[in-house]
Structures are given as structure tokens and as C-alpha cells.
Amino acid sequence: MLLTSRRLRAALLVAASATLVAAVLPGPEPLGIGDPLFPHLGNPGYDVLTYDIAFTYRANSKPLDAVTKIDARATKHLERINLDFTSGTVRAVEVNGGSAEFTTAGEDLVITPRQAVDAGSPLAITVTHTSDPKGGEAGGWVRTADGLAMANQADAAHRVFPCNDHPADKAFFTFRVTAPTGLTAVANGLPVAAVRGGAKAAATRTWVYRTRHPMATELAQVSIGKSAVLRREGPHGLPLRDVVPAAQRARLEPWLRKTPAHITWMEKKVGRYPFETYGVLLAQAETGFALETQTLSLFEMSMFTDTRYPKWYVESVMVHELAHQWFGNSVTPRTWSDLWLNEGHATWYGSLYAEEHAKQSLEDQMREAYTQSDGWRAA
Ligand SMILES: [Zn+2]
Known part of the structure; x- marks a missing residue:
């Protein structure tokens, strides 16, 4: 084909340059x-x-x-x-x-x-x-x-x-x-x-x-870190390992030895523990939170050494992070707006454990949470 019209040639040049632009990736x-x-x-x-x-x-x-x-x-x-x-x-x-x-x-x-x-x-x-x-x-x-x-x-x-x-x-x-x-x-x-x-x-x-x-x-x-890794056995031979500051291991042992019973209790409620191991990681840091990192939940060590925390509360937080191994870790939200599926269940089992083992009424705990919930939402 021979291009004869100047106008047609101009139109084709525009089309060609558009093709060129389209072939280049956007930024x-x-x-x-x-x-x-x-x-x-x-x-x-x-x-x-x-x-x-x-x-x-x-x-x-x-x-x-x-x-x-x-x-x-x-x-x-x-x-x-x-x-x-x-x-x-x-x-x-x-x-x-x-x-x-x-x-x-x-x-x-x-x-x-x-x-x-x-x-x-x-x-x-x-x-x-x-x-x-x-x-x-x-x-x-x-x-x-x-x-x-x-x-x-x-x-x-x-x-x-x-x-x-x-x-x-x-x-x-x-x-x-x-x-x-x-x-x-x-x-x-x-x-x-x-x-x-x-x-x-x-x-x-x-x-x-x-x-x-x-x-x-x-x-x-x-x-x-300068950590001790403490091993013990959980239900049906589940290997447990806790990671704690080496110098604090004796002081922390009374808390660490509670985990096997926590797992047994959770298994009675919801079925077999879903992973290959479990344990707690006690970090010398001010985090302001505990976190259910998979098979090794993170806590700030002060929660276990500061005597102002009631014992039932510390155990309830331990069970909360353990419950997340089922709810949030083994089963994971597809969108972050479904985070309540993690937190709702973990909060439920942590609170239920406190009711069954320390006479902390689940209803009172939930009413207290309801009272504070608008403030938490705003924060
Ligand atoms: Zn949680």
C-alpha cells in the first residue's frame, strides 16, 4: 500500500505513536x-x-x-x-x-x-x-x-x-x-x-x-538474645519450648509450667492443637501488647514479673494468645476487616478460662468490655 494523502499519513503517524506509548509500561x-x-x-x-x-x-x-x-x-x-x-x-x-x-x-x-x-x-x-x-x-x-x-x-x-x-x-x-x-x-x-x-x-x-x-x-x-530455650512435653507428646532471658529462667518457671494445662483445656473446648510446637517468648521490651506469633507467642517479660498484674489476668492473656493459634493462625482472615474472627474467639476463651479457673465472671468481663468498647474504638 502506498500512502498518498497527507492527512491519512498524519493520522497513521498518530496511531503509530499511540501504539508505541501503549507498549511502554506505566510508571x-x-x-x-x-x-x-x-x-x-x-x-x-x-x-x-x-x-x-x-x-x-x-x-x-x-x-x-x-x-x-x-x-x-x-x-x-x-x-x-x-x-x-x-x-x-x-x-x-x-x-x-x-x-x-x-x-x-x-x-x-x-x-x-x-x-x-x-x-x-x-x-x-x-x-x-x-x-x-x-x-x-x-x-x-x-x-x-x-x-x-x-x-x-x-x-x-x-x-x-x-x-x-x-x-x-x-x-x-x-x-x-x-x-x-x-x-x-x-x-x-x-x-x-x-x-x-x-x-x-x-x-x-x-x-x-x-x-x-x-x-x-x-x-x-x-x-x-541471651536466651534460654526451655523444653517440656505437652499433651500427646507435643513438644513445647519457651524462650526466656537466660538469667530469669528460674523466676519465670512457675508461669511456664502452666502451658501444658492451658493446651489440654483448649483442646477440650475446640479440638487438637493445630501446629508442630508451642511456647512463649518473654521479651525484655516495653511493647504494651502480647502477640500470637505462630507456635511462639510474644509477651513482654514485665507482665510476668510485675506483681501488680493479678495472676488470673496473666493466665487469661496466656490463654488468649494460645487460642489465637487456632483462631487467627491456623484459620486466617482473608481481609483485615474480619479480624474480629481472631480477636472475638481469643477473647472469649481467655475470659472463659478466667471464669472456670479463677471465678472471674465471664458476664462481668463482657459487660466491662462493652462499657469500654466505644473508647477502644475511638482509640
Ligand atoms: Zn488477640
Whole structure:
């Protein structure tokens, strides 16, 4: 075809340039999966199967060196891949074995692989990065007197490691924590290995833990400190392990030995404990909360040492976090506005335990909560 009309040629040039523009990707932008409360959490287009996260710890005032490996499956054609991540420096990204370009947009790490990933294809992402424990009030790492712990609920896992930070996408986790000899690292799940550093790194030790069940990012836990790991047996041989400041173990033992009976009581109410292990992590930090991190619930140690807390109340909080292992952890909300499914059940069982064991009327506890609820809502 030969173009003869100038006007037609101009129209075709406009059409051609429009095609050119359409072929260029739009600018990187933070994406989400449409959670009504957290529109930018999670990311579309893939399903994470496993996280393998390696941290190298030196001191809780310094960023950790980290490598996060994600095995996922693309659920649609992806020219770009968004991960949730902030509070760290990204040094390199690989997608399916090839180096990839990356930038940040909002609290997303936006990755452009050399080759687009087809729907249904495996998607392997490796991010080499740092993880800054000075996140502060926003959550993520919690700096303790002797190291670090983690508190990611609801939207802070991506302040620690790159992830699809939404409970709608649960995955299996492996943590590899390298820390100076003399410190103990514990994470969700069971230990796989503890390896001393080689000749070059005799002063360090690497601890490896793996979950046997899928987990939401908000429930990840990594504890590093001068800790004692205390083991005992729960109902039907369930391995229990508590993580406490080593110097305080004798003082805390009367509380720790209550857990097997708590589990037996919960199992009578709702059925078999859903995970491979359980225990409490008592951190030397002022968090103002306890958190049901999967298989290893986080508490501030002062709750167990400050005698102003009534004993029935402390036990009720212990049962509350234990109940979350069923409600919130094993069964997980698909949107954050369904958080009441976690908290409603955990509050119910914590309060019921106090009624059955310490004559704290459940009705009175609920009436008190109802009286205060408008204030809590406002806060
Ligand atoms: Zn709760």
C-alpha cells in the first residue's frame, strides 16, 4: 500500500505513536489486593509458596544483612512484580535466575524482570537487602534489652523482609539466623540445624528453623538474645519450648509450667492443637501488647514479673494468645476487616478460662468490655 494523502499519513503517524506509548509500561506504583483497611498491602498476580529468609545479626542498633528467597507461582502474566518492603536497602534482585531491575514506589519494591513471567509459571525471586531494626512505633523488629524480637501485626512484616504482606497469602517459612556465639536465635516452627561458623567465622553460629504449616507474614517471629530455650512435653507428646532471658529462667518457671494445662483445656473446648510446637517468648521490651506469633507467642517479660498484674489476668492473656493459634493462625482472615474472627474467639476463651479457673465472671468481663468498647474504638 502506498500512502498518498497527507492527512491519512498524519493520522497513521498518530496511531503509530499511540501504539508505541501503549507498549511502554506505566510508571511503577504501589499495588494492593484491595483490602478495605489496608489498600496497599499484598500484591496481585502471584501466590507465594515458600519464604527462605537469611539474617545476619551483629547488634540491635545495626541493620541486619539479609537474603530473602521467595518461591511463588504467577497467577497472571507479569511484566512487573510488586513486593511489599520498606525499612531496608535493596542491593540486588534476581527473578528466575536472572538479575532484574528494581525501584521503590510507596512501601512497595517494584521489580522488572528481563523476561515477563507467564501465568501459571514458577516465579523465583531473590532479594539481597538489609533489614533495619530501628523501625520504632510502626512495628516489625522490636528491640529488646539483649537483642531483637518481631511483632508484625497487622502491616509490619514488610518492615522486616520483602513479602506479599497479607494473610490472604500464607506460605511455608524457613529462617536462617546467623548471630554471634553466645546469643540464641529462635524462630517459628522447629529447628532444622544449628551450624557453627566455618574457620573464617568461628565467632558466629547459624540457626535454621522451618514451619511445618503455612503461615501469614504477620505471624512471623525471630528472637535473638541471651536466651534460654526451655523444653517440656505437652499433651500427646507435643513438644513445647519457651524462650526466656537466660538469667530469669528460674523466676519465670512457675508461669511456664502452666502451658501444658492451658493446651489440654483448649483442646477440650475446640479440638487438637493445630501446629508442630508451642511456647512463649518473654521479651525484655516495653511493647504494651502480647502477640500470637505462630507456635511462639510474644509477651513482654514485665507482665510476668510485675506483681501488680493479678495472676488470673496473666493466665487469661496466656490463654488468649494460645487460642489465637487456632483462631487467627491456623484459620486466617482473608481481609483485615474480619479480624474480629481472631480477636472475638481469643477473647472469649481467655475470659472463659478466667471464669472456670479463677471465678472471674465471664458476664462481668463482657459487660466491662462493652462499657469500654466505644473508647477502644475511638482509640
Ligand atoms: Zn488477640
